[in-house]
Amino acid sequence: MEHIELFFKSIFIDNMVFATFLGMCSYLAVSKKVSTAVGLGAAVIFVLAITVPLNWLLDQYLLQPGALSWLGEEYASYDLSFLSFIMFIATIATMVQLVEIVVEKFSPSLYNSLGIFLPLIAVNCAILGGSLFMQSREIPTLGLATTYGVGSGIGWFLAILAIAAIREKIRYSNVPPALRGLGITFIITGLMAIGFMSFGGMLTGGDDEAKEEVTTTTVEAEKKIEETKALADNTIKVIE
Amino acid sequence: MGLLSKKDAKLITDPLADNNPITIQVLGICSALAITAELKASIVMAVSVMAVLAIGNVVISLMRNIIPSKIRIIVQLVVVAALVIIVDQVLKAFAYELSKTLSVFVGLIITNCIIMGRFEAFALANKPWQSFLDGIGNAAGYGLILIIVGFFRELLGSGTLLGFKVLGDPIEKTGLYAIGYENNGFMLLSPMALIVVGIIIWIQRSRNKALIED
Secondary structure: OHHHHHHHHHHHHOOHHHHHOOOHHHHHHOOOOHHHHHHHHHHHHHHHHHHHHHHHHHHHHHHOOOHHHHHOHHHOOOOOHHHHHHHHHHHHHHHHHHHHHHHHHHOHHHHHHHHHHHHHHOOOHHHHHHHHHHHHOOOOOHHHHHHHHHHHHHHHHHHHHHHHHHHHHHOOOOOOHHHOOHHHHHHHHHHHHHHHHHHHHOOOOOOHHHHHOOOHHHHHHHHHHHHHHHHHHHHHHHHO | OOOOOHHHHHHHHHHHOOOOOOOOOOOOHHHHHHOOOOHHHHHHHHHHHHHHHHHHHHHHHHHOOOOOHHHHHHHHHHHHHHHHHHHHHHHHHHOHHHHHHHOHHHHOOOOOHHHHHHHHHOHHHOOHHHHHHHHHHHHHHHHHHHHHHHHHHHHHHHOEEOOEEOOOOOOOOOHHHHHOOOOOHHHHOOHHHHHHHHHHHHHHHHHOHHHOOO
């Protein structure tokens, strides 16, 4: 159950592109044609599904405070968490290289469709972001980390597919000259992000776990609600 | 300019407008959008990126003749990651609250495309001093957009600037609020950042027709 919940949450509610703006550079640069967008999206799913669980293992057994205790008592007090950036990015860069070599060797047809995108991915913020969010949200098990990686990858795939399709069609519309290209893409993405915010209510059931994992968006929304409440209280006072 | 030759000065001024990293080169969007709900976070982010980019550019430029081109991406990533760790630790030590607000986005400076982009396009082929100026210039162009977006989002969204209530108090009904002004809470939500950047691009390209894409 929690796998399904996390899966849908990472696709829709915490969508990489629309909720946290990760991987925007390649999202904007490679979304001119649907076919290339599909290629990059597939590569992102692939790499996220590998690197997030791998970095989870690193985090759990190497980086967290006290993670080294499996080596013996005297190592239990070490806290290497400041090394996480460099460890994560090194893992990602080497994994991308490794995946490229393996895919080239065993599946030339897949390599031909993914190949050119793989090097691009090492510096895609969505990949590092996936690992960093995995760390900061303290995902408890390896299985859940894999689910999170695949889910976020699919979310990113959906986003780039949608924008590429829209951009192919918008070429026939009469956009103001100064907005053409980049400008209108930004605004469309903004509108799509507003649409995706409506998924926010999908998982706000009664259970406590879901409540703990409030996303930044809901925190902001709550702030707003509190402000409104304060305003309402004040109005009531004034009326009285 | 006594200190800078004309060519060097251009390295700084160019990225501020006509070659802006965000609106023209489309680099480094991710972090630019996610943390701009407050002006203070935007400023801190801009300064962090400036530090990382300027120092990183110099380091890469010093090493440019000894980096084998096949493994240059990994070398670049290690340099950036080391610098970002320093920035992160400094922020955690001196501005803990703020580093909580920025959360993972400090770490994401590593994959900020501006940094890798400038390393690849400039630092690998130029001398340290020019690379330093290029780093400062590009980070300033990036910071400028961040600060503009942060300014409008905080002002319209919560009626404050850097935490000061510049438009009066919404609860006490003073200042603008006395005549019925309301905060636009929507500005605080992430989609508005995209739309604000879109509008900045619109304004910039309407003023300078040469930048229009077809």
